[in-house]
Amino acid sequence: MCFFDQHRFVCGDWKWGHFRQHCNREYRTGETCGMKLIMTTVPVGQKCKLCEKIDTKMRRRAAEVDRVQRWQRDGGRFRASIEKSVDIIKGLDAEIYELGCERTRRVQGIGSAH
Template structure:
């Protein structure tokens, strides 16, 4: 039951930060007992790493969707580029779903 500081993000996620102090149960010098307790919580204004990645992928997907609709609206003749753009959009969708699942798994593991 050693004490660590905690960082809480605006999205509700949190992470451990630096070691605060050792408990009385660990008698070996320089070792911790392995159980973490919160010493102090610091609120962070930003979002967690996973939320930042999800937002970045969503912005890129939206930009590609806008580009694809513009090409279709203008009657684009670059069919290969349009297909490549559609494939990129599908890849971004799967990456977004995977990141969301990773975030849910992390929250579920802590519950």
């Protein structure tokens, strides 16, 4: 059981940080034993990469929805643009869903490493 820092993001996700200290078991070999324990939790003042990606796509999606609503108020004139935007929104939904799954998988992966 070797000690590492834990970097905690504002979104609640975290990742392992720097290696800090060997446990007695592996002290001689100079290797880490593979069992990670938290030494210190270091708060990171931003969201993790994955959540930032999700946020970016959510903002993009909201902008598209805005555009569609504006065009719809204009009544039928922008049908082709609306269809194109709806496709983009569907694509973003799929990407956001995938990123969400990836986030869940990662949280479970870290959890089972204990």
